[in-house]
Amino acid sequence: MSTELRTEPRLVTLEGGEGAGKTTVLAALRAMLEAAGERVVCTREPGGTPLAERIRALLLDTGHEPPAATTELLLMFAARAQHVQATIAPALAGGAWVLSDRFTDASHAYQGAARGGDRGLIHLLEQRVVGITPGLTLLLDVPVEVGLARARGRGGVDRIEAEDAAFFERVRAGYLERAVAEPERFRLVDASRPADEVAAEALARLSAYRGSLA
Template identity: 75%
Template sequence: MSLQRQPRLVTLEGGEGAGKSTVLAALRDALLASGCEVVCTREPGGTPLAEQIRGLLLDTRHEPPSPETELLLMFAARAQHVSETILPALRRGAWVLSDRFTDASYAYQGAARGGDVDFIAELERRVVGISPGLTLLLDVPVEIGLQRARGRGDADRIESEADEFFERVRTGYRTRAEAEPQRFRIIDASQPVEAVAAQAVAQLQAHRDALQVSG
């Protein structure tokens, strides 16, 4: 079973402190200004049940999940997210902007935790079934990203990982982007946030223009 590409599903990826929330807001405003319906969401999360799973994954007050448990919980939340939020929005013609999607599992549970990439791909096919039309990878050096993220306050369980963990995350993301250049656009997120947001909006517009030409 192959993944169904969803042109109006746009995902933002990147390590901690990459500025995804700010960029997502800029993309939302650009789409709203052109008269589109927009659904903004995030992973893990995006539905009440999936948000509860997010709490389990990120909470530092209980024992850490094993890598296998973490992976399966991520995909359990994602399955709910796709069926209850993403697909209904796409079917009614809305654009969906998601702060992280399946690529995050390849980067975090795969590259950083050493998980079985073939198993992740099998879960993606069987549980998710769709892929984004456009993925913006906000790439930032780990030192800069963590400085930003840890300046926000208490770190969650994943934000508390060692720097080497996030180096592997960054490598995992870049490997994904190199393997799928038709879907990924890499943006230097070490720039001022206004410049990052402007480049992201430009990439979204280019994606929309290409859809109009092809469709």
């Protein structure tokens, strides 16, 4: 595979830390696109295919030994490789919009910035295993204490949600670093506001983006 990332204009990703409200926003974006007559595929990471969902279960399970940082990174990219090949690429080839709750930026933030993983390896995996990048990424940014209160208020936490606040501060910093580095792709959304306000801004961002593609 080429080492150059190919931008997929109809691939839109939602990124952000725990409790940012990505699920709510994704549903609003889907409704808007479908109302405009577009075909939409909604998916998530890790996951998005039966095999990738099994990898997700392994990654998030608190009942077995915690994976080493490199193990976690490689499992994330194994799931992502399957996700791209089996779900995302066919949907895009068929003319659909793909809305994904997280994509490769999550590995830069979680396995890179937060875990201190090898940034060079992450970039290499992104180039050689994934090969594509979204046309638009909405970064739902929320203060860590607010996001964690929301996430933990839902009841039950997975292995990653159980990390301490310092871990999630590094995640947030990693995401913001990505947004600064790629301003043409990222749109920052203040997700500390009520859900309807966050969704309204996300819809406006997507609408403007679609207009730019015309």
